[in-house]
Amino acid sequence: MTVPQRPWWKDGVVYQIYPASFKDSNGDGIGDLNGIISELDYIRSIGVDVIWICPMYDSPQVDMGYDIRDYEDVYRPYGTVQDMERLIAETHARGMKIILDLVVNHTSDQHKWFLESRSSQDNPKRDWYIWRPARYVDGERKPPNNWVSNFTGSVWEWDQHTQEYYLHLFCPEQPDLNWENAETRRAIYKSAMEFWLKRGVDGFRVDTVNMYSKGEMLDAPVTDPGTEWQFAGYQYCNGPRMAEFLAEMNQILNKYNAMTVGECPNTPDMKRVQEYVSAREKQLNMVFQFDVVDVGQGPYKFQTTPKNYTLPQFKGAIARTQALIRAPSDGWTTVFLENHDQSRSITRFTSDAPQHRVAGGKMLALMMAALSGTLFIYQGQEIGMTNFPETWEMSEYKDVDSSNYYKMVAARTKHDPDALEAAHKSLQHLARDHARVPMSWSTAPYNGFSPPEATAQPWMRPLEDAAVCNAKQQQSDKASVLTFWKHMLQLRKQYNDLLVHGQYDDLDVENEHIFVFSKTWQGKTALCVCNFTDRVQSLEFLEALRNEEMELLVSSVDARVEHELAAYEGRIYLPAHVEASNIK
Template sequence: MSGATARPWWKDAVCYQIYPASFKDSNGDGLGDVPGILSKIDYLRDLGIDVVWVSPMFDSPQVDMGYDISDYEKVYPPYGSVKDMEDLIEACHQRGMKLILDLVVNHTSDQHAWFRESRSSKDNPKRDWYIWKPPRYAEDGNRLPPTNWRSYFSGQTWEYDEHTGEYYLHLFAKEQPDLNWENEATRKAIYDSAMRFWLDRGVDGFRVDVVNMYSKGVEFKDAPIVDPRFYEQPAWCYYANGPRMHEFLREMNAEVLKHYDAVTVGELPHTPDPSKVLDYVGASDKQLSMVFQFDIVDIGQGREHKYHFEEWKLPLLKGIVAKWQQFIDGTDGWTTVFCENHDQGRSVSRFASDSPAYRATSAKLLSLMLGSLTGTLFLYQGQEIGMINLPPSWPIDAYRDIESVNFYKTMAAQSQDDPAELDYVMRSLQILGRDNARLPMQWTGERHAGFTHGKAGPWMRVHDLYGEINVERQVREGEGSVLGFWRRMIAFRKEHAEVLVHGAFEGFGMGDEKTFVFGKKGAGGQRAAVVLNFSGEEQEVELPGYEGLVFRVGNYDDAAEEEKGVEAKSRKLRPWEGRLYLAGC
């Protein structure tokens, strides 16, 4: 194909997200680091990974695990140095892999030099680099914040600064003040410090944090009251997808990204309308390469409070998959495939079964589903070995995440420590909490799961089941392990990319609450059918009417021999069984 019509490299890529604190500790201090990542780079290559995504490793006070950046041009010292990052970039490139970083430019740390200047006085040249507003006053004279917006990490989004007598905006923690993208000088500084600095060192692109929150408008209205128990209310309708959002992204491309052929994948919450998502990912508009749409990972979250878990049924998940598979049909947009990241509970525990009898089978089921879907595939560390949520027996003291801990404290105070309410909160956190993804990577069955060999132990407690679920054990088990299945599924996906990566999706029996059946149609008459049993009982499914379907991949070890070369129109699936059939290949 010509250069004008060739597919971008990132469409066929398989990407792997690394959370630096929890991946691999190289020096025994209990915290993961960049040299630790480097020590496992061949493991990622052998898995079939094309792109390594490193979550924030920049200098930071670590209030929000590195998403509060104090210097974009330095590495958090316990993680390593800029030179270590350069070595990691080079190691990836030597192996034919790419490396992308998190781009966190909605906010900085309050320890960033820019903010220190901004808060020093009202007439400082950088005052307008952040969002400052005077207080409001109630009829009784009490001081009120400029709006009633609720922060993601509980409480209000405004922090009063005694020194200058004004509030600054922070959508997240109070230590994470929001940058003012309305200021051109601010944007230029972001492009130089957060982007060009790393692109010039060989970085291949960015995962862009909360990419639709830079433009907040200028009106700053109060949010509607949806929970009268609190003054603060959810207000994303006022600060997400604001009036200049697309303008800012086009400028970012024109000023920076196009000069490096850099890939971008944007974190795009609060955007359920496919037409609005296409506004971000249409190739001709040159804004973002692709985005993470969060409907799947938001399943089970409460409507008023994220950590008020709500029961759900399989048709909800199937409908979401179909929606974000099909929204690019007939367009120049692109999509992503994922069901885990650093902000979510583990997929085996959330969408399948983490019981001892079925957790490995369930992990393979999800691998088969994800590996068959159209779009760029993203895995999160530990997903490839079927890591599961932390045990329900762990108390709140074992949780480290600022969002989870603050929510627990807020609900404890509001409910006056009502045991039933707090049990509900703990159950919700055990399913949905961000700490589930942040437990140390389970490399071996040795002490501390081989994550660290330091006497002090890891920064966060290792999962109780590390002896049963770890890389070393699954390498010994070979192809029958979850890790072995992921390796085979990634290779199979690449071998049949026309139908699996680029094919058109169609769902069947979408109202069925136990099974998920879908077909894929690719170029040259290629067809695939995937049948998945999302239950602990046998289920019978009908295969799509594609002529000449032949069984190719299954998550039960005996499935290949049972159906080798046999065509099938219907199939009885065992608990949590998944099968992939091909035709015309």
């Protein structure tokens, strides 16, 4: 019997690149496409199959490239369209695939479409964006509803010239496109998708994929009485025409055998997520659910005490995302702990203390490699980069999300020092900035991010710990986080059926110190056990779960003890004599 070949994106390992912070080839302090090309062999050596490039499009950079001025051009400090074509070719030449960020919920307010749309109320492109007249309450002009932006404040911006409001779920400089307009959709497909598919890209990570259909745009319930503007994510996500819009996009993608992974926030109903990723529904190949990275967050992301969660809560979040491929589902799932919007996983989920950071990085690598779905690694994660320290002042935080939050706290509390200290502490734990510092390549000037003769400082301050955490040193260090990642990705490919496609079951849900789960494939079972504490933990309880035929496949520490787990140690056990997968 011939086994059907699996789609390439199911078994792939994806490496996410944030262009501004990956590698600066020309010394201007900003990462660029030629810098990426220069490190493709390094990326391939990790065991990566696919690279994902964050927005490299022409942009005013209000939101680090997620405000796109021209889908068919490249942000000049990064390079040119010709440089992108070379990056695509060089990636393919190494046997890897390349996906881009598809940002089509909104554009920059400098995009030519929006410049036309706001030029007059009767412009042919007026309806390409979402315009509404004002409400008046006791004679005072008010926006059409009470929704709060993802970056604080109202989602509506008053346009003095045409005397209407336009919608922006993010910054005022990021007006939302009107997906209800079929002509707009056709223009999006041609300019943002086909322009790059024709040049050989293999798919897209689809930004804010469930926000295109906005529904009726009624007022959101009041959940924050201290402000006029209210959380509305459940109103503007997963609207009534989402299936139709995604099916339409899918027809374009199918022509190129292109993959999609959608960013899917504010979707607690897993049945809805299942529809998005169902093979039968033909909407998306997979999505990023935020259950895991949202663990421990308060009602507002930064109003959070660091490490304010329990291990059972973390396990529950992983179980929800793993359940997307549980039989009889025909869907697929993703595995990730970091991206450009998250702080570093070692800091968040283990410990970045000097004595624990390597152990924590290795354990998380082992856990991720043992989970089912397509695996995503973010640049620097493979060497164990951590958050920058609390001693860095607010001037080092460059992200609009961070600065807006700090300003909001200052305004609400009249610059109360205790409130500002708490805000700074929460940003040190959760801010997006931590993922955006320059990659630590070596102990050379600028951590090897820029050439030694660079004339400009890096756009963000490099970390101060390159002496103990850099890619060059770790490539020749057998005990490094990078070496362990390489080993785990080899094992993941070797035991592909069990580790990538196996059924996940949590075996000790309420254990607050140890995470133990099984992976099952056609009668074979693997066992993964991880100590999420900085103390030795007994393994005696595990004997009841292991039969005598289980053998240790891998441990994340070198000097292991049979019946106990070291601090932040992870292990995988396999049935004796289990055969490696027949990988196609």
